[in-house]
Amino acid sequence: xxxxxxxxxxxxxxxxxxxxxxxxxxxxxxxxxxxxxxxxxxxxxxxxxxxxxxxxxxxxxxxxxxxxxxxxxxxxxxxxxxxxxxxxxxxxxxxxxxxxxxxxxxxxxxxxxxxxxxxxxxxxxxxxxxxxxxxxxxxxxxxxxxxxxxxxxxxxxxxxxxxxxxxxxxxxxxxxxxxxxxxxxxxxxxxxxxxxxxxxxxxxxxxxxxxxxxxxxxxxxxxxxxxxxxxxxxxxxxxxxxxxxxxxxxxxxxxxxxxxxxxxxxxxxxxxxxxxxxxxxxxxxxxxxxxxxxxxxxxxxxxxxxxxxxxxxxxxxxxxxxxxxxxxxxxxxxxxxxxxxxxx
Amino acid sequence: xxxxxxxxxxxxxxxxxxxxxxxxxxxxxxxxxxxxxxxxxxxxxxxxxxxxxxxxxxxxxxxxxxxxxxxxxxxxxxxxxxxxxxxxxxxxxxxxxxxxxxxxxxxxxxxxxxxxxxxxxxxxxxxxxxxxxxxxxxxxxxxxxxxxxxxxxxxxxxxxxxxxxxxxxxxxxxxxxxxxxxxxxxxxxxxxxxxxxxxxxxxxxxxxxxxxxxxxxxxxxxxxxxxxxxxxxxxxxxxxxxxxxxxxxxxxxxxxxxxxxxxxxxxxxxxxxxxxxxxxxxxxxxxxxxxxxxxxxxxxxxxxxxxxxxxxxxxxxxxxxxxxxxxxxxxxxxxxxxxxxxxx
DNA sequence: GTGAAAGCGCTAACAC
DNA sequence: GTGTTAGCGCTTTCAC
Numbered sequence: 001x002x003x004x005x006x007x008x009x010x011x012x013x014x015x016x017x018x019x020x021x022x023x024x025x026x027x028x029x030x031x032x033x034x035x036x037x038x039x040x041x042x043x044x045x046x047x048x049x050x051x052x053x054x055x056x057x058x059x060x061x062x063x064x065x066x067x068x069x070x071x072x073x074x075x076x077x078x079x080x081x082x083x084x085x086x087x088x089x090x091x092x093x094x095x096x097x098x099x100x101x102x103x104x105x106x107x108x109x110x111x112x113x114x115x116x117x118x119x120x121x122x123x124x125x126x127x128x129x130x131x132x133x134x135x136x137x138x139x140x141x142x143x144x145x146x147x148x149x150x151x152x153x154x155x156x157x158x159x160x161x162x163x164x165x166x167x168x169x170x171x172x173x174x175x176x177x178x179x180x181x182x183x184x185x186x187x188x189x190x191x192x193x194x195x196x197x198x199x200x201x202x203x204x205x206x207x208x209x210x211x212x213x214x215x216x217x218x219x220x221x222x223x224x225x226x227x228x229x230x231x232x233x234x235x236x237x238x239x240x241x242x243x244x245x246x247x248x249x250x251x252x253x254x255x256x257x258x259x260x261x262x263x264x265x266x267x268x269x270x271x272x273x274x275x276x277x278x279x280x281x282x283x284x285x286x287x288x289x290x291x292x293x294x295x296x297x298x299x300x301x302x303x304x305x306x307x308x309x310x311x312x313x314x315x316x317x318x319x320x321x322x323x324x325x326x327x328x329x330x331x332x333x334x335x336x337x338x339x340x341x342x343x344x
Numbered sequence: 345x346x347x348x349x350x351x352x353x354x355x356x357x358x359x360x361x362x363x364x365x366x367x368x369x370x371x372x373x374x375x376x377x378x379x380x381x382x383x384x385x386x387x388x389x390x391x392x393x394x395x396x397x398x399x400x401x402x403x404x405x406x407x408x409x410x411x412x413x414x415x416x417x418x419x420x421x422x423x424x425x426x427x428x429x430x431x432x433x434x435x436x437x438x439x440x441x442x443x444x445x446x447x448x449x450x451x452x453x454x455x456x457x458x459x460x461x462x463x464x465x466x467x468x469x470x471x472x473x474x475x476x477x478x479x480x481x482x483x484x485x486x487x488x489x490x491x492x493x494x495x496x497x498x499x500x501x502x503x504x505x506x507x508x509x510x511x512x513x514x515x516x517x518x519x520x521x522x523x524x525x526x527x528x529x530x531x532x533x534x535x536x537x538x539x540x541x542x543x544x545x546x547x548x549x550x551x552x553x554x555x556x557x558x559x560x561x562x563x564x565x566x567x568x569x570x571x572x573x574x575x576x577x578x579x580x581x582x583x584x585x586x587x588x589x590x591x592x593x594x595x596x597x598x599x600x601x602x603x604x605x606x607x608x609x610x611x612x613x614x615x616x617x618x619x620x621x622x623x624x625x626x627x628x629x630x631x632x633x634x635x636x637x638x639x640x641x642x643x644x645x646x647x648x649x650x651x652x653x654x655x656x657x658x659x660x661x662x663x664x665x666x667x668x669x670x671x672x673x674x675x676x677x678x679x680x681x682x683x684x685x686x687x688x
Numbered sequence: 689g690t691g692a693a694a695g696c697g698c699t700a701a702c703a704c
Numbered sequence: 705g706t707g708t709t710a711g712c713g714c715t716t717t718c719a720c
Contacts, residue, residue: 046461048461048462048465048466049466050400050465050466050468051466051467051468052396052397052399052400052405052468053396053400055396056394056396056397056400061396070431079423079424079426079427079630080423082423082427083423083426083427086446086448087414087448090446090448097466099445099447099463099466099467100445100446100447101443101444101445102430102434102444102446103443104430104431104434117390117392118392119443121392121394122392122393122394122395122441123395123443124394124395124396286423286630287634290631290634
């Protein structure tokens, strides 16, 4: 309870505070016997360094800031998204004895730059993790970078960038999903596209085309219907697709909301899923496991991405090395009940 | 970018750093004209005080620690729970220019006390918010309190405590729900109890009995079936209740999982909800809005509770005043589609 | 009202 | 290998 400082430890161990500092910070050039003395004093006194003092002296903190958009109403997919990012970041922080500062914000706010400036100047995090869609907003990114605080962007739209970022293999995994459906005998695989403003979504569509080609299937515009990521648009698209004379036997959607909507349309039409029609989504939102049949989908490695981002910041904070990296953390295909062999 | 310090401001304004400090901290005894000069210098230089330095000098930080249990697998109800607490805490923090440190932890871990000790000694949060079920664990509470860090407990089991805490009116709101059902003409209102170890759950059951009495209905043991908070236990309980000759016309469950399960059983039996049987839950988990019919339930004011907890810590950190408060934030009855008039 | 000086508890240079 | 001396940027006495 009585705050024990480095001086107390130094006195008890009979060394100077600098030596204590060396031991605490695992610096070299300390004799084993001295080190042991210091360590026993630390244990005996239950000494823990004061972070504020350390931060002040080091001119940087042991804090990672996680900044993400905070929709006024947290819908459930968002809650899961946020929690997974937090979990990943925390894993990396724990290990390195960093703490996590979370800062949800509203990108529509006028003075967001000012707000982030305050956060950075005041709390001085060692690094910032910027989640999508903020990571796609040049003004925000440059506002952060102008402070000199290292920043890793998660799922930025374009990979061809100068900054550090962590992304996933949207395109490749979409291709894998498509090949998986083809391997089940499907030849007419439809696709419901997402909202054009969502950058990553375009990659998913490209992956679908890749997958068709790799499976020796021909791409057909007929089988592509526009959606906008919303549940409603998925219903409309599915009604279009499933009422055709030559019905597809599989439908991929650019996100889970639309996929679930499509599945609902199919079931209401009396079609069996996956007997008559297989349905697959993308994101692995909670709903994917709550509908019946459970939705086959692609799970973004959000937690792993955030962990990598934090690790990059924590380790990179040391080296002056400002190389631009776009690190790819692979997504995983989650095969559940909504996909199966094509009807013959 | 070049870090501007209090000295720069003092120099530009032509005053001493102490005067700048006074202005920044809104201390009295500064002439208006001096204040104006300083403020303009601050604006011009875009000065923001360095928190580490301030914390070191003040011997306390502007950090609120939010500690909660982190189930290895974040199920969806938990994600919503966590997010809502974070949101509430953040609202209070924003206003007071505090930052939020989150620290999910595992109460089953042996060295949790040590872990929390590290957190507290190192980050020195100005206060700790301890969420349930950690708030019910004497060892953890005392470990935190022994550091002298103010701590507010959320939903602690017993209100008759020495510490600060924030709770909700489980019992009164349960009574209200029961009266609401009675007012719809229900006379046989069944209850599925929760897991006995969950303290708050007992209050819910007591509220049910209160509500019956207040509505002039007789309590009957026959209408009470044991559950354990799990979905499966809700199914078993519902099967028992709904297969009776003299079927109840309404069922309350101690949580939403069991209520949803009960509703499923009723629907599978061909009963109309709420035509033949009304069903109500407690918690307002996401699922409550995702099932059909939407579940009538009770929404815990998690976000408001967390906000109050943070506000207590932030304002209370100043006064030495160690009074024990248990503040009650009322829950709200959310009437949706699963409850309706009793069949005649 | 305002300022000078002495810390807060640590790390960073540089000496020894 | 180890200690000494300055800071880090702010708040706090306590003078004036």
